[in-house]
Amino acid sequence: MRYSQDWRESMSDPDLVPGIPGMKGSGVVEPEPAPGTLHPSGGGDRPGDRDVIRIDHLTKAFANHATVIAVNDVSFSVRRGEIFGLLGPNGAGKSTLIRILTTLMRPTSGRAFIDAFEVTRDDEKIRGIIGVCPQNSTLDLELTAYDNLAFYGDLLGVPTKDLDRRISDLLVMTGLAGRAEMQVKTFSGGMRRKLEIVRAFIHHPLVLFLDEPTIGLDPESRREVWRQIALLNQEETTIILTTHYMDEAEKLCNRIAFIDRGRLISLDTPDNLKRSVPAGDLIEIGVDRGDEGILTMVRRYDQVRSVEMKETVLAISATQGSRLVPLLLADLERHGVAVKSISIRSPSLEDVFIHLTGKKLDTPGVQDIPGLNRGRSR
Amino acid sequence: MMRGAVAIFKRDFKKFLSTPFVIFMTLFMPIMYLIVFGNAMGGAITGIPVGIVQEEPYITETPLFQSASEFMRYYHQNDNPVLFSITTFNQEKAAQQALSTGRIMGYVVFPSDTSPGREVRLYLDSSEYVIPGLIEAGVTAAVRGTGANNPFSVSKIYGSTEYIQFFGVGVIVMAIFMTTMMGGGIALIRDRELGIIEGYLVTPVKRSSIILGTIGSGTIKAFMAGTIIFMVNLVIAGTVIRTSDSYLLVFSVLFLISLGITSLVVALASRFSSQQEYASSVAFLNLFLFMTSGAFYPVLGMPDWLRWMTLINPEAYAVHALRSIILRGQGLAIIWPDILALSIFTGLAIMLGIATYRRRLE
Numbered sequence: 122m123r124y125s126q127d128w129r130e131s132m133s134d135p136d137l138v139p140g141i142p143g144m145k146g147s148g149v150v151e152p153e154p155a156p157g158t159l160h161p162s163g164g165g166d167r168p169g170d171r172d173v174i175r176i177d178h179l180t181k182a183f184a185n186h187a188t189v190i191a192v193n194d195v196s197f198s199v200r201r202g203e204i205f206g207l208l209g210p211n212g213a214g215k216s217t218l219i220r221i222l223t224t225l226m227r228p229t230s231g232r233a234f235i236d237a238f239e240v241t242r243d244d245e246k247i248r249g250i251i252g253v254c255p256q257n258s259t260l261d262l263e264l265t266a267y268d269n270l271a272f273y274g275d276l277l278g279v280p281t282k283d284l285d286r287r288i289s290d291l292l293v294m295t296g297l298a299g300r301a302e303m304q305v306k307t308f309s310g311g312m313r314r315k316l317e318i319v320r321a322f323i324h325h326p327l328v329l330f331l332d333e334p335t336i337g338l339d340p341e342s343r344r345e346v347w348r349q350i351a352l353l354n355q356e357e358t359t360i361i362l363t364t365h366y367m368d369e370a371e372k373l374c375n376r377i378a379f380i381d382r383g384r385l386i387s388l389d390t391p392d393n394l395k396r397s398v399p400a401g402d403l404i405e406i407g408v409d410r411g412d413e414g415i416l417t418m419v420r421r422y423d424q425v426r427s428v429e430m431k432e433t434v435l436a437i438s439a440t441q442g443s444r445l446v447p448l449l450l451a452d453l454e455r456h457g458v459a460v461k462s463i464s465i466r467s468p469s470l471e472d473v474f475i476h477l478t479g480k481k482l483d484t485p486g487v488q489d490i491p492g493l494n495r496g497r498s499r
Numbered sequence: 500m501m502r503g504a505v506a507i508f509k510r511d512f513k514k515f516l517s518t519p520f521v522i523f524m525t526l527f528m529p530i531m532y533l534i535v536f537g538n539a540m541g542g543a544i545t546g547i548p549v550g551i552v553q554e555e556p557y558i559t560e561t562p563l564f565q566s567a568s569e570f571m572r573y574y575h576q577n578d579n580p581v582l583f584s585i586t587t588f589n590q591e592k593a594a595q596q597a598l599s600t601g602r603i604m605g606y607v608v609f610p611s612d613t614s615p616g617r618e619v620r621l622y623l624d625s626s627e628y629v630i631p632g633l634i635e636a637g638v639t640a641a642v643r644g645t646g647a648n649n650p651f652s653v654s655k656i657y658g659s660t661e662y663i664q665f666f667g668v669g670v671i672v673m674a675i676f677m678t679t680m681m682g683g684g685i686a687l688i689r690d691r692e693l694g695i696i697e698g699y700l701v702t703p704v705k706r707s708s709i710i711l712g713t714i715g716s717g718t719i720k721a722f723m724a725g726t727i728i729f730m731v732n733l734v735i736a737g738t739v740i741r742t743s744d745s746y747l748l749v750f751s752v753l754f755l756i757s758l759g760i761t762s763l764v765v766a767l768a769s770r771f772s773s774q775q776e777y778a779s780s781v782a783f784l785n786l787f788l789f790m791t792s793g794a795f796y797p798v799l800g801m802p803d804w805l806r807w808m809t810l811i812n813p814e815a816y817a818v819h820a821l822r823s824i825i826l827r828g829q830g831l832a833i834i835w836p837d838i839l840a841l842s843i844f845t846g847l848a849i850m851l852g853i854a855t856y857r858r859r860l861e
Contacts, residue, residue: 223701225860249703259698276702 133428173359174199174222179231181217191217193383194231199328199361204354206277206374207363208470214364214383216256219332220359223253236327244452249278252321252358256332260317262289262306266297269305270320271344291319295349311342315349317497322353329353330363335369347373367470377470379477386477391470398468400426406435407462408453418452442467517783523810524779535805539790542800547630549637550597550606552588557611563647564609570641582637598622599655600833605634605799610649618650625655626826628665630797640682645817667732668825669794672756672817673769675721676788680761680781683717687768688777698861704742713851721757729753738825748824748831755838756817759845766852788814813844 181192191214199205207215220226222233224244238247258267267288274284275486292298295315297308305313314334323328334350335343350373354360359425364370370377371391378388387394403423408415419428419437424445426438439445442465453460468476515522526763547823549571568585568720575581588594594606604624610617621638623631642649653773689698699709729749732738764781773775789795791805792814798806809815820837823829831838 201739220860225700227695227859227861244701245705248701251701253698253701255694255697257694257697257700259695261695273702276699276704278703 129233131266162311171478172198172237172494173201174361175234176218176222177232177234178228179218179221179233180231181214181221189341189381192228194229195380195383195385197378197388198387200376202354202357202359203375204236204350204360204362204373206370206377207361207380208365208367208370208374208377208474209363209380210365213365213380215365215380216332218255218380219330219361219363222252223330224248249324250327252277252324252326252329253437253486254318254321254329254331254334256336256363258313258317260313260320261304263304264293265302265304265399266308266316269316270323272322279324282458282473287323291323294320294352309342311338311345313340314342314346318346318349318353325356326358328359328361331360333363333365335364335366336347343369360423363406371470381474381478394470394473396440398472400468400472400476401440402438403466403470404435404439404446404449405444405462405466406437406449406453406460408433408435409459409461411435411458415453415456418456419449422448446448504763509626518773518775520776524776524783528779528783531787535787535790537807538802540800541798542796542802543576544629544797545575545582546580546634547585547605547634547799548586548603549583550586550588550594551635552591552594552605552606552607553609554591554611555590556725561609561612563642563645563649566645567607567609567638567641567647570644571637574637574641574827582633595622598624599829601827601829604630604811615648616650618652621651621653623653623655624657625660626657626822626825627660627664627797628662630799631655631772660826661736664736664738664744664826665735665822666795667738668821669729669789669792669818671725671732671753671821672792672814673751673789675725675756675817676760676785676814678724679721679757679764680785681725681778682718683761684764684768684777685774687713687765688771688774689715691768691772699861700858705723706856710765710849710852711736713765714758714849716809717761717764718754718757722754725753725757726750727762730814740825741828744766744830745824745828748834749821752817752820752824752834752838752841755837755841756813759813759841759848762845762848766848766855769852769856788812791815794818811839816840 127332175198177196178191179192179195183189183191193214195218196443207218209215217226218421221228221240222235224240224247227241235247236250238250240247260451261272270288270291271284274288279287289298289302292301295312297316300308300312305316308316318331318334321331331350335346338346347369348467350362362369362373374391376388376390377394379394380388387397389397411433415435416428416430419435422439424441426440428435428437428442430436437445437449440456446463446465450460450463474480551559551564551568551571568587571583572585572797573581574583588597588606591608593601594608598606601624604627606622608620608622610619619638619642621635624632639651642651673843725781733740739748767781768777771780787808789813791801791808793809794814798809798815801809820834820841823834823837825832827833
């Protein structure tokens with residue numbers, strides 16, 4: 122597995138996150154490409170300067186009735202300032218991994234470092250430099266928004282003289298300034314989530330862990346939360362988020378680690394991951410007639426992996442499909458075939474996952490959000 | 500309709516069977532209630548410590564004294580052990596001293612000569628329930644049994660105490676135990692069950708800080724509950740407390756119990772992860788401690804094995820201390836052993852709380 126350095130070229134989607142230019146990778150400036158393996162130091166105790174997290178053959182087994190291996194020999198590193206996604210189906214071991222990194226659980230074997238600290242030995246130091254937003258809400262619903270933030274400000278050692286101002290800033294950032302003195306139980310799901318995310322950020326942590334930050338939220342609230350995450354990343358905080366939503370990982374993450382049944386199955390930028398799918402882009406051209414001649418004509422391009430005629434639709438799998446389309450259109454025109462419709466779909470992360478594991482991610486939430494899942498075209 | 504009913508029935512039953520601990524407690528508790536209730540309340544009271552003394556000038560033991568004390572020494576009801584545990588005093592002053600410090604629960608002063616006009620005087624610790632009546636009945640039987648016809652005088656040294664006053668003191672202690680175990684403990688378990696605890700376990704807050712803060716707020720809540728019940732009890736039961744020193748002592752004892760029981764609850768709550776399990780265990784513990792505390796019924800009425808429980812039951816010390824202050828107007832000189840026992844309990848509970856609190860999720 123290799124790093125890829127061109128994640129900054131990843132597609133950005135201005136409609137989705139309006140008002141935040143260059144949200145992707147805004148915290149990272151890396152002039153030089155970064156070749157090398159995931160563990161360049163080869164077993165030293167300190168992670169490299171650019172790595173803020175290093176995970177080294179980490180395994181976690183739960184022994185109840187039968188032994189369940191939730192995390193199975195996982196190794197990877199997370200770079201300073203990036204948004205790193207742990208993507209996988211429910212029960213893949215993402216939350217367990219987060220709980221080990223946030224010192225809530227001990228690994229069965231292997232080691233993990235955050236900055237220079239090891240999770241089992243220096244757990245107290247680690248708790249001071251991380252911010253965590255767990256999967257289930259941990260807000261005190263009976264307390265006000267202000268009191269919830271103040272509580273964590275005190276626990277996280279934010280200087281008392283700065284605390285009031287810091288809370289005000291965070292409430293303004295989330296758009297909840299007007300509700301500072303209202304009980305959290307009167308808040309909507311999206312408002313609660315945003316409050317909880319900034320709560321984890323009250324002490325400017327080095328690393329921010331977000332476990333399924335948008336689970337159970339409506340599309341509008343999800344966008345709000347994404348905007349929030351992108352804003353926080355601009356403050357040079359490394360963000361690790363787990364999700365089983367493809368679109369979320371694709372919109373937010375600089376790099377993505379696919380986790381399945383406790384194992385790390387792939388790690389790369391979203392674009393590189395998509396490029397790894399051999400079928401490439403799917404081009405569909407609606408035509409008024411089709412014959413063997415047209416198919417032969419299409420097949421002569423090297424990029425084309427397969428082509429077939431589905432009634433009046435020409436379905437083509439090809440790499441670099443967007444460059445191929447103008448050539449195909451010209452060919453069709455020369456053959457006197459009228460083109461009625463055209464669409465290109467690049468492989469989604471879900472296609473990548475299917476390619477890697479041979480099965481679908483169970484992503485019930487994705488289907489609920491039209492226009493954000495695999496049907497996206499460009 | 501039947502299909503729905505059966506479905507509801509099955510669901511309920513499957514859930515019930517999936518929690519072995521709760522099943523155990525549901526079956527075990529009534530049995531324990533039977534044993535504890537049955538023995539702690541309404542048992543035959545035996546071995547009441549009573550003093551006897553003959554009036555000065557003391558020349559020789561009168562026949563009345565001899566036969567009456569002999570009678571009382573072996574006096575018993577049906578198959579029960581003897582009713583009284585007799586101590587003979589040489590001087591009335593010594594007996595009085597023993598009564599006021601709670602070593603005996605009453606004493607009889609026999610006249611120095613047995614001419615019919617001389618009265619037999621009886622002094623009773625009237626702050627106890629049932630016992631004063633038993634002593635009076637026993638002494639009457641003893642004197643009349645010898646054929647003597649001397650008149651009687653009975654002095655209740657703490658005035659006449661109603662049952663509600665006797666019981667009220669127990670309720671104060673129970674209020675503290677109840678509010679802490681149910682209110683405070685459940686709040687802690689909810690934090691764990693709902694995962695709210697996960698939020699602050701990942702902050703650098705120290706384990707000792709969590710415990711100190713939790714015990715602190717719990718103690719104040721319990722103390723307030725105890726104080727309110729104490730005040731209400733004064734009004735309802737019509738108890739009069741005479742000195743401000745006594746008030747100070749009452750509040751000190753209330754605070755000490757609040758601290759101890761809160762610490763115990765914190766220790767327990769950090770080991771339970773389900774409200775249901777915690778609630779069923781604590782309901783039992785609470786009742787058990789209350790029943791064996793002597794709050795309802797004199798400890799002397801319990802069988803020996805249950806009386807041992809009162810020795811390790813902090814609630815019994817609390818009830819005894821409060822009863823001494825509130826009903827008998829006694830001070831530190833009498834209740835220091837209770838205070839010592841409560842302090843040891845509190846210290847152990849805090850140490851247990853710190854030792855068992857889990858800083859991680861597993």
